[in-house]
């Protein structure tokens with residue numbers, strides 16, 4: 001599967017996550033690649049909603065990872081401050097790549113060599129019209145399933 005969708009608003013980005021959740025099964029890794037502020041956490045909130053997670057999903061940045069329970073558990077990982085798989089292993093997070101149960105949703109997977117490649121679903125987000133910041137809310141979202 002490979003599809004491209006334009007998300008015009010944060011709500012549309014969240015909806016893409018809700019739909020994506022419907023194809024997730026135990027053991028999957030979803031990588032979310034995109035520049036700062038492109039909507040990775042917004043999309044993650046949609047995935048959580050689609051997985052019937054009722055807890056509020058916040059950016060995992062300061063924790064590196066958070067876990068939520070729903071139809072499947074969701075391990076939400078932010079690799080922004082991590083530079084290698086060894087570093088992730090030091091905090092025990094390599095266990096979630098891939099996870100034995102539940103799914104892992106990873107922001108900044110491109111900080112870790114090979115992580116995007118081993119992901120079952122690769123999402124990449126591009127900011128459109130960034131030069132028109134006042135109106136630059138459109139994101140191009142490409143989803144590919146291995």
Ligand SMILES: Nc1ncnc2c1ncn2[C@@H]1O[C@H](COP(=O)(O)OP(=O)(O)OP(=O)(O)O)[C@@H](O)[C@H]1O
Nearest residue numbers: 007008009010013036037038039040041042137139
């Ligand atoms: N079409 C859109 N899709 C997603 N977010 C949008 C869109 N338009 C505007 N936004 C805004 O952009 C911001 C995206 O923030 P979000 O935290 O989801 O990005 P991020 O990629 O996780 O950032 P970071 O790189 O810091 O982790 C939010 O304030 C959101 O409201």
Ligand SMILES: [Mg+2]
Nearest residue numbers: 040041059107
């Ligand atoms: Mg984020």
